[in-house]
Amino acid sequence: MASGKQGRQQQRQRKQRVILVAAVVLLVVVIALIAGLTTFLKKYSSSKERADYTTHYNLSQEDEMFVIFDNEQMEQKGIVQDDEVYVDYQIVHKYLNKRFYWDSTEQVLRYVTPDGLINTTVDTASYTLGKDAQTADHIIAIQRDGEMYLSMSFVKEYTDIHYEYYTDPNRVVISDQWDEVTYQSIKKKTEIREKGGVKSPILADVKKGDLVTVLDTAGSWSKVCSQDGFIGYVKTKALGGEQDVLYDHNFTEPVFSHISKDKTINMAWHQVTNQSANANVADVLGKTKGVNVISPTWFYLNDDQGGIASLCNQAYVTYCHQQGVEVWGLVSNLENQDVDDTSVFSVTSSRDNLVNNLVAEAIKFDLDGINLDFELLPAEAADGYLEFIRELSIKCENNDLVLSVDNYVPASYNSYYDRAEQAVFADYVVVMAYDEHYNGSDEGSVASIGYVQQGIADTLEEVPAEQVILGIPFYTRVWELTPVDESNPSDDEAANERGYTISSEAVGMSEVDTRVAANEVTLQWLDDCGQYYAEYEYDGKTYKIWVEDQKSIGEKLDVMKDNHLAGASFWKLGYEKNTIWDTIVEYMNAE
Template identity: 50%
Template sequence: MKKKSHSIFAVLALALVIAAAIVVFALIRKYTPSKEHEDLTTYYHLTNSDEVAIVLNNEVTSSKARVIDGHIYIDYDFVHDNLNSRFYWDNNENILLYATTQNLISAQAEQTSYMVTKSSADYGRKIVTINSDTAYIDLDFVKEYSDFKYKHVKDPHRIIITSQWGKYQTATAKKNASLRVRGGIKSPILKKVSSKEEVTVIEQGDNWDKVMTDDGIIGYMQKRMLSSVKEKTRKSDFTPDTFAHIKKDYNICMAWHQVTNQSANNAVSSVLANTRGINVLSPTWFYLNDNNGNIANLASLNYVNYCHNQGIEVWALVSNLENKNVDTTEVLTHTSKRQNLVNQIVSMAIQYNLDGINVDFESMNGEKVGDAFIEFIRELSIKCKNNGVVLSVDNYVPMSHTSFYNRKEQANFADYVVIMGYDEHYAGSPEAGSVASLSWVTQGVSDTLKEVPADQVILGMPFYTRVWEIPSESSSDDTAAGAKIPSKIYGMKAANDFLATHGATKTWQDDCGQNYSEFTDNDTTYKVWLEDSASAECRLKLVEEKKLAGASFWKLGFETSDIWDTVTRYIH
């Protein structure tokens, strides 16, 4: 029995020893830091030897640059979206463009030479190369015109780009330590950080801090291995382009004069005789007339001379609306066609001694043409400035779907940005409403001023009213679901005469800043938000209050004579 007892105790003791060993081994395994190293090629998601990882402002991006003949080339989309949106790539004609305040830089793909306006220069290597339909631009070429710094590190290739300036945090390793993929001692090691090596602190945690090393490796270090965080400041050494503008030392009082044929130019004297205070006239003379960028011309030198004799400048309007067979996107997205359009506009300005050009491009597909449109404005601006021609650009009231007009960039190149403060409700609107309620216009001005300096903003105002005709069978919500409400445009006098004929009364509405009238006749309800001198005064007060550059009016011939007394009280 004793032998059996001893055997049992021996087995139990051995089991206890083994269990203790297992526990000890588990504890050692749990608390012993991993020595596994993460492969940096995998970490940066590099698959080819010529690929270059991009670390932008303390973040590893999904984009990849390329090493070509020992130089870094970075894809156009990354450049445009992250480094400098002023670069424009024409993938139809394989040409890279960059506009400064005075010059247009252009480089054809696979070429070492490039143009600075009309002068040729040699870069010494390809500026742009194409691979699998992607345009790659030499990073040093991009840097010449852009506000960023970069560092290239090999094995594996990566570039560390900094484009954000100001305060940032750093810490120093107290002794040799491991930088790991994630917080935790079992996470793979990315790099051994040497004692006294400085790292950028991206995010502080309780026990682990997220940091980036000088060679662009981002991971986690134990907080106890780092010195106290210090604050430093990064400064840019880039000198940005300084944009000059042709601006008047007086408030702009502009009116659009609709000219649909040559003979209409002969009416300029009688049209102006009915106005007061106008210092700029914008006749609708030019429009895009084919898909090669050629324009139709209704201009008259006699018209210009007459205006100049009256002390009035002429800023001729160029539009894309008249010829419905023209594809605006086709013209603007092909450099040769777009520049043909630019050259024709400037040629007309010189030929007819114009003081300015007013661009009115509407109804465009922003997704397809947005970047090309703003490039058109840049290129036109350079040539207008070189010839002393004022450039103004008409814009919708800011909405999310019109953001592609890029008013902020327009303000860099164009001299004036015009808000078309009308057509809040328009032909085909699903509901009746004001052409330009005061609250809507006020919001439009406020949103525009977030992007454009006040002394470059001209507020466009309507001289017309819409009379809405709502059939009796329509619902109380103005019309049946999905239907469009019929409406007709009336000038100021015609709208008042219409109301007088029907014996309708008017009531002032403070929220709209307009007189309103509603009546029913022959089973049709009419709703009218009137444009008159009272509504115009509300908007002119806004011009004065916000210190805008001036006002413009669509269109001459729709106004009543008393409107000019109101205009001249506010526009000096």
């Protein structure tokens, strides 16, 4: 009996152990399932983490803000001060309105309007417009850590933009887009996240019906910009249809007046390098026909403070006026290589001195205009140079002086000359359609017809035809090709490779005739160049000339006529044959 009882007890114990083991196994399975489900949910469920705005937008101070312009976050920041929004000058100048000009050296802010020049400094609401004192509603410009920030309400007075300021975080959303702007609506409540993916922190919540601009779509996520300036990612399936929003505005673009001659301009540059050369004006003009503007090379930059050297001569001007010829004095930066162009144009006091010196000379000697010939300017001088043109234009207009600006043919490397902006302020833009090939380049034409045509076509994309003067050369280059002595190679590797060195000299039309005749050359007409071509051998060297004559000049004047330009100008007097003026007068009278 005891043995049977003990057996039953052992069976119960075994069952209990089995149940216990099963319970433990079940518990382990449940724990594993819970852990797996937790991992699954953690991996695939949407994060509720909110973005840290201070870190995400790198806002180090409480009054800092980030700036959105046309759905792009700017690198520079803004500042909120006394309930006014201030934006970094670099943003204003590059994206909103390039006519705001800040001189960081002398701490002066300038802006040219049709009513005059605005002048102010930092930390003041006061400014001058021309000679009149004015006061803005807020401080116009503030400075922090070496950077200048401009009042957006002041900027908006002169700029075709609209903007909104938001808090939490501080931000300003600026746009220059008007009329109909296309958005996409949000079709269900969702979030804009820092990056594509449900685990990325949330930047902002958006609700059904909110509008966003879609910047990019890649699979299940789309990069968007909300109307209040959050740029991030939403699920593509949350986007609805397109919706157009109409923005109205009442901004009136400023209109700057111009002096426009009611005649086709027949202008010629007269190179004058000393006072005694002025006495030759009667002889020089006497060989021309139909010239109504002469531009003597009278001025050049002479120091970094805006000082100029002047070769003005009253007898010269008086004689020209007696002949019915206007005098537009030329100012250049090529004579004194010690002058720092960038400093002259970027520093306010130097720029003011240059403007005042030029206008004072023009008034003193009764000039009719000023012709700017600033060449080889570095890119860093461009902003200051354009501001110089703006400010000079005010003084020229007030004194009835024609302002013309000489330019290269447009190319990517000189785009910073900004002919479109020049044309807003200058009366005429002159295209120097020559130096296609120059001393130091490979041999070729100085001004082939294709080069001239393309130069004018590209200029007309920026400048109205009635303001364009075509610059035409009276000179050509005689190219001298000297074989390289294989036993004594040149230091010029390119010359060694092609087998000859190249040099050239600029000569006038009569000199070309002399050389062609002396070497008994038969000229060959080149349709693609619109010029005659001469080539001959002399003393073991090869000479090449792309000839300028009546026919080639006529082809260039056709470009002037066909494009209804304001006229033409010729470099330089003394290089031409007298007979060329018959061709020029024929075209000028036809215009």
